[in-house]
Amino acid sequence: MPDPVLLLEATGAAAALAAFVLLLLVRPWRSPSPAGVGAAWATSVGVGFALGCWFLQPKLHWPPQEDQDRFILLVMPVAFVIELLAAIPRLSRWLIGSLRGIFAAAVAPVLLYGSVYLTASQSAESWSPTQRLLILVGMTVALVTVWGLLALLQSRASGRLLPFALALTCFAAGVTVVFSGCISGGLLALPLVAALMGAAAASLVLPASPISTGWLGLGIVGLFSVLVSGRFFADLSTGQALVLFCVPLLGWVPELPGFRRLRLSWRDLARTALIATAALVIAGQAFLKSSAPISSSPEEVESIQDYLDFKR
């Protein structure tokens, strides 16, 4: 396990920088424009994440060789650029939506590039063209759906705690991936968690500002990437990955008809508590599973004839 002091430094630096950048760019003493707020959120989460990664010093390779290289060096920078473009008011929403859609379709293939899943080989894990199409389309649909529903929730509920809730989900995903056997992959969630937390904390001191989803693109793509890495390059189960990815959607529960009468702040607290509880329960289960002894399975034994024949 990495040095706990290093982890604290990385997360502390990421959170502090994200908070500072958000306050600097939004400038609370002025009335900020929606575009400015969107760009500020994306920038604060992006630079916070980058600084946290720099502190963690993950072993990266160029050209990218494995999923972690592609996550840090390709996926997150592109997500950052798209979210910055999304903050430009003159760009049509159709163009931004298309860019996000194309990007969402590209994330899984980029992360899985060159792996046994996408390479035609004799491996039992190699996907047939039909399987490949179904799985990649399925993952794209999941990403687009959750991204879209959270964006809708943010614009509808206009609460301030949704970034916290997503950060908690990312934290649970990182912890679960660590307990699924990939320490290096799980730890990459920490800078994102810290950047989201830092920016969200800073936003609490701002006066009421226009609704923004500038943080959402990086957050949801980061969560998706960590879970894809855990599922396909570690021992995270499909069920765990799917549930963790859908956990932020629990934020919709307080928007159901019976709860709409509650004040926004209460609904915000309720959604955060729901998401945090679900995420931490899943992380706890992963911990218990990793701590359980491995059950012994009967070994496959070659016949005595194989041995006597000297494998002729």
Add this chain to the structure above:
Amino acid sequence: MRAKGFMCGVLFVVLTGVSAPALAADNYVIDAMHSAVTFKISHMGLSWVHGRFNSFSGSFVVDANNPAASSFELNIKPESVDTGQAKRDEHLRLADFFNVKQFPTLSFKSTSVKTAENGLEVTGDLTLHGTTKPVTFTLQGGRKAEFPKGVQRTGYTTELSIKRSAFGMDKMLEALGDEVFIAISFQGIKK
């Protein structure tokens, strides 16, 4: 007539003599049952963790008269890594180490073979973790045996060390050492 017969005899000897080296190249398939690819690596500089790969295959050509024509090839499935601890093996297979879903093969293919003082000096390309680098080692052995009757065998042994970070396998170096000591002992069945 006698001179003609003598010339034919000389021609036969010369031809068979000339063609003898070509016939001396023997092709073998590695008999995994009587071979082993093992390694040891330092754990925090305190002790050695020993392991092996349970699944590998390969072939080699040995030309006793022309060692440069010899060649060796070995393909290892890193997924078969076995250190005697199931949880550790599981961790070794995942992205922190071998990342077998991204890099499913570990292979060696010789590029040159020459006679050394105590065996054969083999140079070749070792591909580990998706990175290919040249390595050189000395193979000792080459004794031949027939076992069971009608099956010709020969075998070699070597030891080498590599730095795993040179192959991009550079995570958690503080826990598991960078230098890996590898021992390979293999036996081939003549085709």
